[in-house]
Amino acid sequence: MLFGxxxxxxxxxxxxxxxxIKEGASASIDKDGVITVHDETQDGTDKxxxxxxxxxxxxxxxxYAGTTxxxxxxxxxxxxxxxxxxxxxxxxxxxxxxxxxQGAHLTAYQMLKTEDPEIDTLLAELQEDETCGDIVSVKGSxxxxxxxxxxxxxxxxxxxxxxxxxxxxxxxxxxxRFNCKTYPAxxxxxxxxxxxxxYTETQIERALDLMKEREEYKDIxxxxxxxxxxxLFSDTCMTPVYAKALCEPDEFTD
Amino acid sequence: MATYGWAGQILRINLTTGAITxxxxxxxxxxxxxxxxxxxxxxxxxxMNTPPRDEASKFFMGVxxxxxxxxxxxxxxxxxxxSSWSKGHSILDAHMGGxxxxxxxxxxxxxxxxxxxxxxxxxxxxxxxxxSIEDASAVWGKGTFEANKMLTEACGRxxxxxxxxxxxxxxxxxxxxxxxxGNSAGAxxxxxxxxxxxxxxxxxxxxxxxxxxxxxxxRLNDYMLxxxxxxxxxxxxxxxxxxWAEYSAVGGKNRWSGAPGRRWEKAExxxxxxxxxxxxxxxxxxxxxxxxxxxxxxxxxKYIVKQGGCSSCPIRCYTEYDMDPLAxxxxxxxxxxTCMPVLYADYFYPDGIKDFVDQGDAKVILNGxxxxxxxxxxxxxxxxxxxxxxxxxxKSEKIKEVxxxxxxxxxxxxxxxxxxxxxxxxxxxRIAYKEGELATLGEGTIAVQEKWNLGQEWMDMVAGNxxxxxxNGYPKHHGPEDSAQIGMLFxxxxxxxxxxHHLVNITGSGAPYEVSKKVMExxxxxxxxxxxxxxxxxxxxxxxxxxxxxxxxxxxxSGTVCNWMWPMTQSPSKERGYAGDLNLEADFMKAVTGVDYxxxxxxxxxxxxxxxxxxxxxxxxxxxxxxxELRNTHDAIPAWVxxxxxxxxxxxxxxxxxxRADMELAKxxxxxxxxxxxxxxxxxxATLEKxxxxxxxxDLEKRGILPA
Numbered sequence: 001m002l003f004g005x006x007x008x009x010x011x012x013x014x015x016x017x018x019x020x021i022k023e024g025a026s027a028s029i030d031k032d033g034v035i036t037v038h039d040e041t042q043d044g045t046d047k048x049x050x051x052x053x054x055x056x057x058x059x060x061x062x063x064y065a066g067t068t069x070x071x072x073x074x075x076x077x078x079x080x081x082x083x084x085x086x087x088x089x090x091x092x093x094x095x096x097x098x099x100x101x102q103g104a105h106l107t108a109y110q111m112l113k114t115e116d117p118e119i120d121t122l123l124a125e126l127q128e129d130e131t132c133g134d135i136v137s138v139k140g141s142x143x144x145x146x147x148x149x150x151x152x153x154x155x156x157x158x159x160x161x162x163x164x165x166x167x168x169x170x171x172x173x174x175x176x177r178f179n180c181k182t183y184p185a186x187x188x189x190x191x192x193x194x195x196x197x198x199y200t201e202t203q204i205e206r207a208l209d210l211m212k213e214r215e216e217y218k219d220i221x222x223x224x225x226x227x228x229x230x231x232l233f234s235d236t237c238m239t240p241v242y243a244k245a246l247c248e249p250d251e252f253t254d
Numbered sequence: 255m256a257t258y259g260w261a262g263q264i265l266r267i268n269l270t271t272g273a274i275t276x277x278x279x280x281x282x283x284x285x286x287x288x289x290x291x292x293x294x295x296x297x298x299x300x301x302m303n304t305p306p307r308d309e310a311s312k313f314f315m316g317v318x319x320x321x322x323x324x325x326x327x328x329x330x331x332x333x334x335x336x337s338s339w340s341k342g343h344s345i346l347d348a349h350m351g352g353x354x355x356x357x358x359x360x361x362x363x364x365x366x367x368x369x370x371x372x373x374x375x376x377x378x379x380x381x382x383x384x385x386s387i388e389d390a391s392a393v394w395g396k397g398t399f400e401a402n403k404m405l406t407e408a409c410g411r412x413x414x415x416x417x418x419x420x421x422x423x424x425x426x427x428x429x430x431x432x433x434x435x436g437n438s439a440g441a442x443x444x445x446x447x448x449x450x451x452x453x454x455x456x457x458x459x460x461x462x463x464x465x466x467x468x469x470x471x472x473r474l475n476d477y478m479l480x481x482x483x484x485x486x487x488x489x490x491x492x493x494x495x496x497x498w499a500e501y502s503a504v505g506g507k508n509r510w511s512g513a514p515g516r517r518w519e520k521a522e523x524x525x526x527x528x529x530x531x532x533x534x535x536x537x538x539x540x541x542x543x544x545x546x547x548x549x550x551x552x553x554x555x556k557y558i559v560k561q562g563g564c565s566s567c568p569i570r571c572y573t574e575y576d577m578d579p580l581a582x583x584x585x586x587x588x589x590x591x592t593c594m595p596v597l598y599a600d601y602f603y604p605d606g607i608k609d610f611v612d613q614g615d616a617k618v619i620l621n622g623x624x625x626x627x628x629x630x631x632x633x634x635x636x637x638x639x640x641x642x643x644x645x646x647x648x649k650s651e652k653i654k655e656v657x658x659x660x661x662x663x664x665x666x667x668x669x670x671x672x673x674x675x676x677x678x679x680x681x682x683x684r685i686a687y688k689e690g691e692l693a694t695l696g697e698g699t700i701a702v703q704e705k706w707n708l709g710q711e712w713m714d715m716v717a718g719n720x721x722x723x724x725x726n727g728y729p730k731h732h733g734p735e736d737s738a739q740i741g742m743l744f745x746x747x748x749x750x751x752x753x754x755h756h757l758v759n760i761t762g763s764g765a766p767y768e769v770s771k772k773v774m775e776x777x778x779x780x781x782x783x784x785x786x787x788x789x790x791x792x793x794x795x796x797x798x799x800x801x802x803x804x805x806x807x808x809x810x811x812s813g814t815v816c817n818w819m820w821p822m823t824q825s826p827s828k829e830r831g832y833a834g835d836l837n838l839e840a841d842f843m844k845a846v847t848g849v850d851y852x853x854x855x856x857x858x859x860x861x862x863x864x865x866x867x868x869x870x871x872x873x874x875x876x877x878x879x880x881x882x883e884l885r886n887t888h889d890a891i892p893a894w895v896x897x898x899x900x901x902x903x904x905x906x907x908x909x910x911x912x913x914r915a916d917m918e919l920a921k922x923x924x925x926x927x928x929x930x931x932x933x934x935x936x937x938x939x940a941t942l943e944k945x946x947x948x949x950x951x952x953d954l955e956k957r958g959i960l961p962a
Contacts, residue, residue: 194506241907
């Protein structure tokens with residue numbers, strides 16, 4: 001026998017004999033074909049309610065008591081609280097920024113300033129603190145945004161900054177240029193309907209209309225592929241011929 | 255003899271005599287398993303001129319040392335037999351995922367040789383070392399779903415089963431073997447089983463795979479899941495931006511399609527959002543692939559119950575749907591498939607498709623109907639040629655010419671015009687039951703070409719969705735459009751579509767070109783990797799990449815591991831520079847088998863299988879056509895590859911057309927890399943002897959086709 005196969009008890013097979021009535025019982029069949037079993041072996045008392053029966057049973061001992069996930073989480077939270085007490089305020093700020101980054105959020109300077117007028121001092125301390133080296137910022141046109149590059153990528157922080165500033169014209173133009181240059185790839189308009197933009201089709205169309213009116217966006221061009229899907233590309237990074245070719249659907253996929 | 259990794263024996267089941275025996279397979283372990291063992295066995299036992307469905311024909315259902323060993327994505331099974339439909343009637347393979355391969359291994363076998371022919375319908379029951387041939391007369395005539403259910407009821411819930419459908423029973427060349435879940439092995443295995451009156455197979459294995467170094471296996475598993483694996487096709491960046499990721503696939507068309515806001519809307523207990531799935535978080539890997547959204551867009555979410563998948567695979571690439579609009583047509587609403595059957599049902603509606611409930615849902619619903627019917631009937635599509643040829647037949651109006659008028663008029667065209675999902679079901683049914691002239695489509699591309707006098711020009715034509723990559727009857731499977739000459743080369747090598755995903759997994763990953771290029775050039779040297787639709791002329795490093803992919807596929811079908819996922823060429827890890835680890839297959843082989851595999855030694859063993867494939871292909875082309883070379887016969891390339899996109903010259907930015915002279919140079923370089931004679935494309939004696947295949951060299955010499 002190979003590898004200890006056929007372990008006894010691994011598969012339990014029970015033979016069920018349908019239609020067999022146990023000894024001491026009888027059955028009758030009525031005109032509708034309904035079978036009634038008359039079991040003389042029962043003592044006639046009502047069957048005990050399952051819930052009542054279970055309620056009478058003593059509580060089972062929990063072999064894993066003290067190690068539940070909830071208790072582990074609580075212990076970890078207490079530990080974190082203790083650590084927090086030992087942190088400097090700058091380190092606490094860094095921790096706050098980290099937790100927001102982990103949730104895919106930037107932390108805006110203006111928001112911090114509103115919360116704490118002394119924030120500049122704290123940020124200066126944070127920059128000097130070696131344990132806070134992961135806290136960096138991205139500059140938008142309206143604000144500075146902090147994030148932990150241990151929890152958030154730099155490119156995503158750039159995207160999140162654009163989303164935060166809510167200037168759809170700038171966001172679309174800059175991301176189209178970035179994608180053309182980096183991948184290189186034309187950007188389908190529906191790209192902006194997904195996370196983390198979640199723009200509506202109407203919003204995108206409005207932004208494109210505004211873009212057409214401004215000289216600084218004249219490099220952003222639209223193209224429609226053979227399947228009717230609309231794309232954007234920057235003609236400073238990609239020729240129209242190549243953009244058109246890259247827009248076309250894959251021949252067959254799987 | 256049992257060793258680590260291998261079960262150590264194969265089963266032999268003779269359906270004529272009822273004899274069931276086991277054989278030690280130690281002498282076959284140098285062929286790894288699955289495909290490799292299958293090639294050796296068929297070469298030794300089934301002369302290449304055997305009629306594919308003769309009683310003397312056999313098939314080998316094989317797994318490998320990694321199957322069921324706990325290696326990620328190792329739930330595959332390979333079936334080797336002679337082709338009944340492609341030119342040369344040569345050696346080919348069908349492949350399937352699911353759970354039945356590992357069960358075979360747990361039952362204690364590396365494979366099953368099935369030979370002979372039963373007088374009455376039967377199925378094979380393997381219950382560890384109790385193996386029997388059982389009566390299947392009650393199951394014969396059933397669709398695969400019902401048949402698998404009946405086999406499971408007869409054998410027990412802990413059996414894994416696979417069955418052929420009406421297409422297999424009617425010996426339709428395009429026929430499959432299907433599990434109850436929709437995993438299917440194609441290429442005509444259904445018809446071969448049908449010719450042997452073999453309806454299916456049920457397997458229960460209660461054993462295990464013996465592992466040489468359990469600690470190392472666990473370490474490699476953790477390493478792969480944490481640092482290397484991506485999503486389906488090992489795409490290494492998400493389809494939409496995620497906060498931990500530097501890059502995402504801008505086009506949105508990549509298989510890491512799980513994202514915040516995308517849900518399994520019909521999940522039990524309420525919708526489940528896929529959220530973010532950071533690299534390193536192994537508990538969220540299964541949320542990375544939302545295949546339905548990749549296939550159809552967000553509209554699919556409405557009908558998604560969950561993602562399912564194969565044994566030992568964390569990826570879960572099978573979208574499971576509940577499409578209630580199908581109930582209005584009395585069609586099953588529960589459907590699941592991950593491959594071609596679920597993608598191109600709209601090809602059966604040449605007049606166009608109309609949405610059912612929501613904008614863009616027509617493709618979803620029609621494919622739900624089409625894939626369920628195709629799976630239930632056990633019809634194979636030859637990687638879409640079935641769909642393309644029906645579509646071409648209608649659009650070109652050739653259908654009115656080749657079908658008798660009465661048959662043409664019997665087709666419910668109003669269903670086609672109304673976008674009724676029953677239309678695709680009805681066409682599939684006619685093909686599965688071999689009804690009428692239309693059923694020629696199910697006999698294969700060569701049969702269509704010959705019976706309807708379409709000539710070579712039909713395979714050369716640029717129009718009509720023509721994808722025939724050789725003149726042998728099968729289409730490209732990720733070829734020049736993904737990797738120019740490289741893809742073209744490995745598409746030429748088999749006797750069916752190549753099913754190699756080594757390159758498309760990189761080009762389709764969505765990662766920036768410069769990132770992927772750095773990874774590939776790190777492995778294979780400068781110039782080996784072009785940007786999409788911006789190809790450069792052939793060079794030696796491209797030939798090396800083509801060889802790596804070609805031999806690598808043989809390992810995957812012999813190991814067995816999934817070629818949609820392996821090898822781990824790229825990684826989602828920024829810290830790794832997005833580079834994967836090409837040593838990992840050999841590392842797993844070493845941990846599981848205890849044999850001191852290295853990347854080089856494993857590639858050598860895999861190449862042995864490639865050499866056997868080439869020898870058997872040469873013999874069958876010689877048998878059938880008297881061909882003394884493969885370069886201009888088996889490996890000939892249709893004109894459309896060079897003549898498409900007439901506004902472009904080859905190598906211009908924006909085209910995937912190839913250049914004839916450059917492609918001939920590519921063949922030269924590839925043949926040289928493989929140790930084949932450049933003029934004929936046939937392995938030399940020196941090459942075959944290097945791989946311990948002297949008997950095959952002698953055979954070629956005897957036939958007069960061994961290169962001088």
